[in-house]
Amino acid sequence: MEDALEKIEAIRNKEIHHRIKNNLQVISSLLGLQVEKFNNRECIKNSEILEAFKERQDRVMSIVLIHEELHKGEERDTLNFSPYLEKLVENLLQTYRLGNVDISLNLDLEENVSFDMDTAVPLGMVVNELVSNSLKYAFLGRNKGIIQIRLFSEETGQNFNDSKRELPVRDTMYTLIVSDNGVSIPQKINFENPGTLGLQLVSVLVDQLDGKIELTRNKGTEFKIGFNVSRVNKNLCF
Structure with a gap:
């Protein structure tokens, strides 16, 4: 039954x-x-x-x-995120056909990474915004470019999800990096005063993930996002 x-x-x-x-x-x-x-x-x-x-x-x-x-x-209830990410960015490349600009897409994604809807939806939208931004603005006046996406994890240890310490929980820190080698985002743009709806949305979504985001301008633009995911460790339940 x-x-x-x-x-x-x-x-x-x-x-x-x-x-x-x-x-x-x-x-x-x-x-x-x-x-x-x-x-x-x-x-x-x-x-x-x-x-x-x-x-x-x-x-x-x-x-x-x-x-x-x-x-x-x-x-x-969970999504294998890496295959989804590949499909998402391929769709974006088809959407933003940039004439004669040759855009290379480099993906370095950890396999078998599964997220629930509360993580997958905002994270997917973050990638959508950042990749779209690169495709629209990073390669103006250029004939080629590279967009790179990395996703990897680091287990941070065990804790317990209630005061009675009954359910052991495994904490995993994930890092998502979206970068390009195009024209860097202007210095006047930052997350305190993004100036565009897309970056405002990215900031809100990262907050929704309880994560942190760093913006680096060095021969292009790099967004580095760190967020934590907690799951019940069934191997340690008793």
């Missing part, structure tokens, strides 16, 4: 992810139709309005891909 109930719950969760994905795709399609409509108006065609709609479409698609991967995967 327990096995049967577990299978029913797994099917129900997959159906939920499938429906959420479909609903988000409808929203993305509506935004795409609006972009096409604006493209037919010369007064709007090259304006910030059109760019804003495209950016919102990308943000929606970053969440669509999460529910798509969860629907396909075996895990009910």
Whole structure:
């Protein structure tokens, strides 16, 4: 009976992810139709309005891909993040076709890294914003460029998740680095006064992860994000 109930719950969760994905795709399609409509108006065609709609479409698609991967995967509540990240950035490269600019994408991602929705959604949106920013601004006037994404972890030890010290929890510190070798972000831009909606959103999302972000300008731009993930260590439960 327990096995049967577990299978029913797994099917129900997959159906939920499938429906959420479909609903988000409808929203993305509506935004795409609006972009096409604006493209037919010369007064709007090259304006910030059109760019804003495209950016919102990308943000929606970053969440669509999460529910798509969860629907396909075996895990009910966690996402294998590295394959998702690969798919996300490949979609962004196709979206921002930069004429004759040759953009190389270097991915160095730890395998079998799984996050729940509370981590996967904001982290996916952070990557979406940072990679989009590089594709739009870092290589202006250049004929080639490199975008690199690294994701790795370091186990920080054991603690307990309540005052009774009954459930051992494993803490893991993750580091995400998104960098490019293009034109560095201007010195006047920082996270205290980002000046753009994209960087404001990145700052809010990193706070949501209880993480920290560092910006380095050295022959390009590098964003380094550190955040902690705690999981119950079943091997130590008693």
